């Protein structure tokens with residue numbers, strides 16, 4: 001499987017990391033905007049091939065991870081074979097727009113998230129796509145290597161993409177605030193961060209593995225008259241749930 005990546009910013013790099021954990025790095029071809037020191041040192045670490053132009057001929061799949069504003073222009077300069085499957089993460093760019101440039105190619109639009117870098121992503125993918133069923137299946141197989149694929153009707157991709165794609169930033173702020181509170185109470189920063197991150201990791205794993213609703217899991221932690229319920233009431237007093245709801249609705253709409 002020969003896989004290309006167009007655009008090596010945050011998401012491109014995360015996808016490269018996830019792919020090189022699963023595929024031969026020799027079969028990964030990357031075109032950044034420029035061959036800069038960041039890209040060169042990433043290549044030294046991971047061993048993929050750097051392209052100096054947009055000729056992606058001979059590839060099975062091309063990931064598009066450029067900013068929306070640059071995507072259509074850079075795709076117009078790109079050479080791919082007719083059988084190359086395009087998987088686009090470019091926000092707000094539709095399969096139909098890409099099809100105007102590559103009418104014969106299958107196109108799958110996704111909203112990935114940054115944990116694809118460690119093969120623990122959550123990737124929104126539209127069920128109805130501009131791809132043949134075989135190519136849709138291929139996309140699914142590749143993306144499964146990067147994390148959990150949530151295939152939903154086109155109408156729902158935006159909200160899945162917002163919760164999954166933007167959510168890591170919200171969780172990062174939550175972990176940072178937890179670590180700050182631990183440091184405030186005398187813990188060193190490194191241990192505080194490890195405690196916060198492993199707690200978030202374990203809570204997510206428990207919810208996924210048991211299928212138990214988050215509120216029921218919360219009830220398992222809140223012993224009567226105990227410390228947790230005091231913290232939960234504190235969160236309610238400060239509008240924690242409302243703040244999360246507000247943040248998701250602020251972010252939603254463009255994914």
Ligand SMILES: NC(=O)C1=CN([C@@H]2O[C@H](COP(=O)(O)OP(=O)(O)OC[C@H]3O[C@@H](n4cnc5c(N)ncnc54)[C@H](O)[C@@H]3O)[C@@H](O)[C@H]2O)C=CC1
Nearest residue numbers: 007008009010011032033065066067068070074090091112
């Ligand atoms: N960062 C994230 O967590 C997610 C990002 N996305 C989408 O992925 C796309 C990229 O986002 P980020 O990586 O965060 O942005 P970024 O700004 O970190 O990376 C974009 C990269 O594309 C490069 N680039 C620009 N024009 C180019 C061209 N003509 N040819 C090759 N490379 C070019 C830039 O130099 C930059 O390195 C956006 O459309 C974004 O909405 C989607 C889901 C999550």
Ligand SMILES: O=C(O)[C@@H]1CCC=N1
Nearest residue numbers: 091111161165166255
């Ligand atoms: O913030 C952004 O524009 C991208 C899309 C989803 C997550 N990051």
